[in-house]
Amino acid sequence: MVKRTINQTWAVLALAAIAACSLVGCKEPETAGTGGEGTAKSSGSETSSTGVRRALKVDGPEVKGDKILIGLVAAQNGDQKPWGDDSVKGAQLAVDAANAAGGVNGKQIQLLVGDSNSDPVAGKNAAQKLVNDGVIGVLGEVASGTTQQIAQVTYDAGVPLIAIGATRTDLADIGSNFFRVCYTDDFQGPVMAKFAYDDLNLRNVAIMTDAKLPYSVGLSDSFRKAFEARGGKIVDEQKYQQKETQFSSYISNLKSKNPDGVFLSGYFTEVGPIVSQLRQAGLSVPVFGGDGWDSSELISSGGEAIVGGFFCNHYNSKETRKEVQDFLSAWKQKYGGEPGTTMGALGFDAANLMIDAIKRSTSLKAKDIIAAIDSTENFPGVSGSITLKGQGGNPSKPALVVKVTKDGFVFEKSYSPEELN
Amino acid sequence: MAGLDLSILPQQLVNGLLLGSIYALIALGYTMVYGVLRLINFAHGEVFMLGAYAALFTSWALGFGPESRGQPPQSSALYLVIMLLVSMGACALIGALIELLAYRPMRNQPRIASLITAIGVSLFIQYAGGLFLPQSPPPAISEAVSPYRGVMTAVLKPPPADLAATIDEIRAREQAAKSLAEAAKAENKPEAKGLEEEYRSIQRDLRAKVGEADSQTVRITVPHGQLIMLVTTLVLMAVLRHIVLKTKTGRAMRAVSHDFDSAALMGVNVGRVVTLTFIIGSALAGAGAMMYATVLRTPLSPFLGVTPGIKAFVAAVLGGIGNIPGAVLGGLLMGVVETLVVWAGFSGFKDAVAFVVLIIVLLFRPGGLLGSSKVEKV
Numbered sequence: 001m002v003k004r005t006i007n008q009t010w011a012v013l014a015l016a017a018i019a020a021c022s023l024v025g026c027k028e029p030e031t032a033g034t035g036g037e038g039t040a041k042s043s044g045s046e047t048s049s050t051g052v053r054r055a056l057k058v059d060g061p062e063v064k065g066d067k068i069l070i071g072l073v074a075a076q077n078g079d080q081k082p083w084g085d086d087s088v089k090g091a092q093l094a095v096d097a098a099n100a101a102g103g104v105n106g107k108q109i110q111l112l113v114g115d116s117n118s119d120p121v122a123g124k125n126a127a128q129k130l131v132n133d134g135v136i137g138v139l140g141e142v143a144s145g146t147t148q149q150i151a152q153v154t155y156d157a158g159v160p161l162i163a164i165g166a167t168r169t170d171l172a173d174i175g176s177n178f179f180r181v182c183y184t185d186d187f188q189g190p191v192m193a194k195f196a197y198d199d200l201n202l203r204n205v206a207i208m209t210d211a212k213l214p215y216s217v218g219l220s221d222s223f224r225k226a227f228e229a230r231g232g233k234i235v236d237e238q239k240y241q242q243k244e245t246q247f248s249s250y251i252s253n254l255k256s257k258n259p260d261g262v263f264l265s266g267y268f269t270e271v272g273p274i275v276s277q278l279r280q281a282g283l284s285v286p287v288f289g290g291d292g293w294d295s296s297e298l299i300s301s302g303g304e305a306i307v308g309g310f311f312c313n314h315y316n317s318k319e320t321r322k323e324v325q326d327f328l329s330a331w332k333q334k335y336g337g338e339p340g341t342t343m344g345a346l347g348f349d350a351a352n353l354m355i356d357a358i359k360r361s362t363s364l365k366a367k368d369i370i371a372a373i374d375s376t377e378n379f380p381g382v383s384g385s386i387t388l389k390g391q392g393g394n395p396s397k398p399a400l401v402v403k404v405t406k407d408g409f410v411f412e413k414s415y416s417p418e419e420l421n
Numbered sequence: 422m423a424g425l426d427l428s429i430l431p432q433q434l435v436n437g438l439l440l441g442s443i444y445a446l447i448a449l450g451y452t453m454v455y456g457v458l459r460l461i462n463f464a465h466g467e468v469f470m471l472g473a474y475a476a477l478f479t480s481w482a483l484g485f486g487p488e489s490r491g492q493p494p495q496s497s498a499l500y501l502v503i504m505l506l507v508s509m510g511a512c513a514l515i516g517a518l519i520e521l522l523a524y525r526p527m528r529n530q531p532r533i534a535s536l537i538t539a540i541g542v543s544l545f546i547q548y549a550g551g552l553f554l555p556q557s558p559p560p561a562i563s564e565a566v567s568p569y570r571g572v573m574t575a576v577l578k579p580p581p582a583d584l585a586a587t588i589d590e591i592r593a594r595e596q597a598a599k600s601l602a603e604a605a606k607a608e609n610k611p612e613a614k615g616l617e618e619e620y621r622s623i624q625r626d627l628r629a630k631v632g633e634a635d636s637q638t639v640r641i642t643v644p645h646g647q648l649i650m651l652v653t654t655l656v657l658m659a660v661l662r663h664i665v666l667k668t669k670t671g672r673a674m675r676a677v678s679h680d681f682d683s684a685a686l687m688g689v690n691v692g693r694v695v696t697l698t699f700i701i702g703s704a705l706a707g708a709g710a711m712m713y714a715t716v717l718r719t720p721l722s723p724f725l726g727v728t729p730g731i732k733a734f735v736a737a738v739l740g741g742i743g744n745i746p747g748a749v750l751g752g753l754l755m756g757v758v759e760t761l762v763v764w765a766g767f768s769g770f771k772d773a774v775a776f777v778v779l780i781i782v783l784l785f786r787p788g789g790l791l792g793s794s795k796v797e798k799v
Contacts, residue, residue, distance in 0.1 A: 079559065201621045201624060201625065203625055203628075203629075204628075204629075204632065211768075211769060238768070239768050239769065240768060241768070241769070245717070245719040245720065246440055246717060246719070248436040248439070248440070248760075249433055249436050249437070249759075249760040249763035249764055250763055250768065252429050252432045252433055252436060252764070253426070253429065253433075253763065253764060253766075255429070256426045256428060256429040256636065257636075258631075258632030258633075258635050258636055260628045260632070269559065269720065272561075272720075273561070273718060273719070273720060276564070276718055277717075277718075280570075280572065280644045280646075281572075281642055281644075282572055282574065282642045300487060300561065300563075301559075301561050301718075301720055303563075303564040303718075304564070
């Protein structure tokens with residue numbers, strides 16, 4: 001009898017330990033809040049920008065010494081490593097070119113890289129370390145959830161932040177020092193809605209959202225609004241969570257609603273397996289999504305199933321514009337091959353924009369550099385012309401729809417902001 | 422939140438059973454080790470993870486690697502068997518090593534020492550794996566390995582006949598409209614735009630009708646691969662049952678499980694029995710891992726084993742830890758409960774509900790569903 005009771009006690013204790021591990025260890029901090037009293041909402045259903053940017057409370061640092069330090073936060077490890085690697089390479093390319101041309105005011109530029117480890121909290125710590133190291137501006141990140149955290153740090157420190165691929169719209173509200181070189185989900189969602197309605201001839205679309213990603217929640221929301229405004233119907237929305245691997249139960253639910261297309265707003269890490277399982281379950285309707293699909297890994301994890309899917313992207317390496325071709329040849333010379341994701345080009349643009357602003361700035365103080373970035377007009381980026389003057393940090397840029405093929409992503413269609421109305 | 426759609430309930434139950442069969446395979450390892458050593462082998466989930474990587478490396482060695490941009494070899498059932506055996510063998514070896522290096526020195530220490538060692542081994546393998554195993558981006562086993570990529574569909578209730586006829590009629594009209602529109606477009610006629618619009622409108626009608634017919638059909642779709650997975654799981658369980666109940670080794674295991682010291686006094690080689698238990702339990706995890714990675718095409722990471730490990734552990738406790746049929750029952754139940762929670766539209770609570778079920782069962786049956794002092798433990 002006694003022995004048995006002891007065994008039970010053990011079982012209960014072990015269980016408690018396990019439960020605690022699973023709750024603490026697996027908790028994803030992305031939905032845990034914005035890390036401050038910021039106006040950005042972390043996972044609410046209302047995701048569009050209020051258009052009100054917080055004014056800075058501090059003046060920020062200025063360049064001391066003979067070097068200009070620029071920080072970059074990027075995922076050097078984890079799921080988002082393909083994006084992180086490309087943004088580092090792109091930014092380094094820009095910095096090297098600027099240094100080769102003599103730097104800024106005779107000062108050389110140095111790029112300091114912090115690892116976000118594909119995780120918002122680690123990203124925040126990396127940004128804090130960069131600020132402590134004395135950077136005059138910060139670049140990054142690609143993931144909206146991580147950028148949300150970084151933006152709090154740069155807001156408190158009063159240094160400019162240029163996000164590389166963070167498309168969630170309300171990020172720009174965090175502070176008047178926030179800028180980005182990519183379009184926002186308020187544009188990307190409607191682009192895919194128009195494409196689905198007009199080109200794919202879809203009327204009853206189901207959505208799959210990654211409930212743990214602020215990016216995915218925001219994009220699904222903006223797609224839903226735009227698609228319904230066109231007269232389409234959203235027949236179902238299934239919410240999975242990042243790092244899940246088995247989706248059969250979601251897929252059965254979704255299939256019973258008979259969608260004629262599926263919009264997947266998550267990252268390529270989950271989209272590949274989902275689409276592969278979707279096809280296995282016998283659902284053969286078109287699939288499409290946002291720029292979270294953008295990685296050549298999508299093709300290896302999605303296999304044959306993902307071929308024929310469409311997603312929204314920032315630029316395409318087949319474009320003939322001079323900026324694109326110059327960038328690609330510089331990339332090839334330094335790293336060989338082509339960037340695997342568009343974050344190479346966006347990282348290059350973000351770094352160039354920062355350097356350009358430092359050149360145009362009236363002084364080497366963070367405050368003046370922010371003002372210089374805010375007055376950018378028609379900056380010739382690889383990902384298109386970037387104008388930030390009067391835009392509240394969000395550039396107005398064209399977006400491309402690309403098609404997934406076995407060998408890569410092929411340009412399908414381009415939309416400018418004016419075309420959407 | 423979606424309402425309850427009864428027409429997909431059969432499909433969801435099948436989904437749950439398929440998922441649960443993997444949990445059951447892992448749970449067997451927990452329950453066997455616990456039965457023999459009264460030790461919860463927290464590193465079991467990591468053995469599972471290493472098994473998945475063993476399958477990945479085998480598939481690469483067979484020519485399905487990520488670099489081979491050229492034509493991969495023809496898929497074959499033989500490759501799957503090789504991968505299964507390699508994965509099981511690797512796991513058996515790793516399980517035996519873990520027992521030898523980590524648990525055996527702790528054998529005569531208080532039980533809490535073994536427990537903490539187990540947690541240590543688990544963390545060690547996870548983070549050592551992070552250093553040496555390919556993980557970012559997460560690799561997945563190529564789908565080209567498996568020749569079983571079709572699906573099997575059982576229709577429980579066909580759509581109404583008149584609807585089927587309507588669909589056929591619309592489909593014919595759609596085809597006609599399509600060829601008209603294409604012809605007009607090819608000849609650049611002015612009415613091409615109108616014809617195109619007409620075709621697209623018929624296409625939408627067709628989709629709507631097909632959807633309507635679909636929603637009135639009750640069917641179960643099972644990919645062939647998953648069916649094979651289920652059969653393999655059942656065969657392995659039958660083999661395990663045979664070993665435990667019908668062989669001399671099995672008798673020794675049961676004896677050790679019953680009373681460690683007395684069994685030793687009766688001449689049972691306890692050390693060998695414990696090693697064998699780890700080997701068998703780990704090999705089952707290896708089989709589960711290979712199928713998890715190949716059939717379900719799960720992207721791999723060093724933390725792959727954490728969630729299935731926890732779920733399988735809960736399954737083992739749910740069924741009555743130390744009890745073999747209990748582990749299987751618990752695993753299947755966990756799979757079904759998890760699936761039904763998603764079916765009901767509460768996907769966010771998926772993992773929490775599993776624990777709630779566990780707490781409820783333990784409140785009423787503290788020994789687990791099938792656990793009682795009467796049942797022989799292994």
